[in-house]
Amino acid sequence: xxxxxxxxxxxxxxxxxxxxxxxxxxxxxxxxxxxxxxxxxxxxxxxxxxxxxxxxxxxxxxxxxxxxxxxxxxxxxxxxxxxxxxxxxxxxxxxxxxxxxxxxxxxxxxxxxxxxxxxxxxxxxxxxxxxxxxxxxxxxxxxxxxxxxxxxxxxxxxxxxxxxxxxxx
Amino acid sequence: xxxxxxxxxxxxxxxxxxxxxxxxxxxxxxxxxxxxxxxxxxxxxxxxxxxxxxxxxxxxxxxxxxxxxxxxxxxxxxxxxxxxxxxxxxxxxxxxxxxxxxxxxxxxxxxxxxxxxxxxxxxxxxxxxxxxxxxxxxxxxxxxxxxxxxxxxxxxxxxxxxxxxxxxxxxxxxxxxxxxxxxxxxxxxxxxxxxxxxxxxxxxxxxxxxxxxxxxxxxxxxxxxxxxxxxxxxxxxxxxxxxxxxxxxxxxxxxxxxxxxxxxxxxxxxxxxxxxxxxxxxxxxxxxxxxxxxxxxxxxxxxxxxxxxxxxxxxxxxxxxxxxxxxxxxxxxxxxxxxxxxxxxxxxxxxxxxxxxxxxxxxxxxxxxxxxxxxxxxxxxxxxxxxx
Numbered sequence: 001x002x003x004x005x006x007x008x009x010x011x012x013x014x015x016x017x018x019x020x021x022x023x024x025x026x027x028x029x030x031x032x033x034x035x036x037x038x039x040x041x042x043x044x045x046x047x048x049x050x051x052x053x054x055x056x057x058x059x060x061x062x063x064x065x066x067x068x069x070x071x072x073x074x075x076x077x078x079x080x081x082x083x084x085x086x087x088x089x090x091x092x093x094x095x096x097x098x099x100x101x102x103x104x105x106x107x108x109x110x111x112x113x114x115x116x117x118x119x120x121x122x123x124x125x126x127x128x129x130x131x132x133x134x135x136x137x138x139x140x141x142x143x144x145x146x147x148x149x150x151x152x153x154x155x156x157x158x159x160x161x162x163x164x165x166x167x168x169x
Numbered sequence: 170x171x172x173x174x175x176x177x178x179x180x181x182x183x184x185x186x187x188x189x190x191x192x193x194x195x196x197x198x199x200x201x202x203x204x205x206x207x208x209x210x211x212x213x214x215x216x217x218x219x220x221x222x223x224x225x226x227x228x229x230x231x232x233x234x235x236x237x238x239x240x241x242x243x244x245x246x247x248x249x250x251x252x253x254x255x256x257x258x259x260x261x262x263x264x265x266x267x268x269x270x271x272x273x274x275x276x277x278x279x280x281x282x283x284x285x286x287x288x289x290x291x292x293x294x295x296x297x298x299x300x301x302x303x304x305x306x307x308x309x310x311x312x313x314x315x316x317x318x319x320x321x322x323x324x325x326x327x328x329x330x331x332x333x334x335x336x337x338x339x340x341x342x343x344x345x346x347x348x349x350x351x352x353x354x355x356x357x358x359x360x361x362x363x364x365x366x367x368x369x370x371x372x373x374x375x376x377x378x379x380x381x382x383x384x385x386x387x388x389x390x391x392x393x394x395x396x397x398x399x400x401x402x403x404x405x406x407x408x409x410x411x412x413x414x415x416x417x418x419x420x421x422x423x424x425x426x427x428x429x430x431x432x433x434x435x436x437x438x439x440x441x442x443x444x445x446x447x448x449x450x451x452x453x454x455x456x457x458x459x460x461x462x463x464x465x466x467x468x469x470x471x472x473x474x475x476x477x478x479x480x481x482x483x484x485x486x487x488x489x490x491x492x493x494x495x496x497x498x499x500x501x502x503x504x505x506x507x508x509x510x511x512x513x514x515x516x517x518x519x520x521x522x523x524x525x526x527x528x529x530x531x532x533x534x535x536x537x538x539x540x541x542x543x544x545x546x547x548x549x550x551x552x553x554x555x556x557x
Contacts (some may be wrong), residue, residue, distance in 0.1 A: 003427070006434040013441040020448040027452065050476040054483020059491070073492050080490045087485035096474035 036118060040125040046100075047154075049130060051077065067136045071146045078153025088157070101158055108159030115151050119144070122151075188451060214432075221428060228421055268308065275312050283315040290326045294334065306337060511536060 049063070056066035070076075081088050091097060110118075123144075126134035137143040268276075276284055291308050310333050314326060506520040507529075515533040519525075528537050 003431055003434065006431060006438060010434060010438050010441060013438065013445055017441065017445050017448060020445065020452055024448065024452050031458070046475040047479050050479035051483040054480040054485075055487040056483075057480075058484050058487030069492050075490070075492065080486050081482075084486050084489040087482060087489075091478060091482045091485075094478055097478055100475055 033121075036121045037125055040118070040122045041129065044122065044126055044129060049133070052133070055080070064132045064136050067133055068140055071136070071140045071143050074142065074146060076146060076153050077150040078157045081153075081157055092158075105159065107155060110155065112152060115155065116148060119148055119151060123147075187447065190451075217432070221425065225421065225425070272308055272312070275309075279312065279315055280319070283319055286323045286326055287311045287315050290323060290330055293327065294330045307334060507540060509538060511538060 052063045052066060056063050059066055059069075061069065070080075092101070123134055123138065126137070137147050276287060279287060287308075290311055294307060307330055311326065311330060314321075314329050318325075505523065505525050506518050507525055508516070509519055509529070509531065510516045511531040511534060513531060513534040513536065515531055517532075519529065519532070525540050527540055529540060530536070531538055
């Protein structure tokens, strides 16, 4: 095999590898987006929305009105939960909840920055499945901060490990 | 009593992981096992090295053969040149006596009187006898005579020399008559030619033997030399060197460099092929798809109970946390219904939220009626009931 043939083959291989790497990168990004959307949908439909509905049932408000009240009051979800620790402990001991927390245990190690990134995905999905609630969060002043703090609080509440964020210089 | 050898503990070398996948590498490369067997790639590389070394060796042997042949040819030329020069010298300096260094030393050791006698006798006899061989042969005899008969008159030495010369001449003639006729005369030239052959053969034969030992078969260079076309082609590419100064790299070096380059490229190609196959496997990885496929039904299964539990939790928390803004709605104002009696004949109830106004219009004729007043015929507002 001549040097020229070898060089040509190497060039072709390098080109193929570059294409493959690009395809893999795109595919992975797509899959990551899809996975994040599925997870966001599960969170919104199974956790966030029912919780808000339960709160607002008692308060006699619609979920949107209740959400606006909480945002204005700056009462994040974990703050509300901490007001009744007994109910929370009982909730956490339920078999269904234990299964969910076990499955979602990797979320206990996620950093605050990761949560901020995923919050965007959550809002995008919320706009599709609960547009009124998404609208309240995005248009009410301090709505996104409230949502971010609530998500962080839920992580700490459900997985019991408050994150220590070391500020980088 | 035999002692048991302690087992050496194996080093726990972690296996490399590439993008979450464990990579299987030949344990020999990881140093995990003793190298009992060899890698097929190693064998191939070694055989390639051996072939290269063999080729290089045969090329070097051929080069040595050529160099030695060139040296033999050069020696032959020098010998011929020397022969020619000798012939010229011999033809020119026939009168000059050729006395060896040893002979001159012997003469020098003699007493001065004896030395003079020997020299004079030799010179006189040489001038008489033109035969070079005999004249030269007489000198040692004269030295011997002078040593054994010191103080003898010079005339006796001359007689001795003459007698010895005659004897030499008789002996030579006798030898000529006895010996078979020779093709070549036994003069100095013939001697030198014989010596030349001996010298040449003496130098050439061991070389040829050595060459034959190192080269049992016809080498590449011999084949090139025997084939004129091939030789011309090789000359064209500079295999036999050129009149220009060498640049430091021969064809063999270039060939070796080329082979080395090819090998490096082959290794790089193998590496790239391996990387490509890894990437192809990576691109076909369906784990994320499987996870996504499993995630949706799992979410659906858990959705029912989880939703219910979350709603319950929300309701429980709501009883403990009531935001100040969330106040019970104000009670609706009491409804007041009054009875209207108009002069136009209309009579009927009218309902108001809260207290009714002071004056109201009759829904039939539009006449203003005073709430709580009495009906008047002259058109004043009629009094209406305050309702129930």
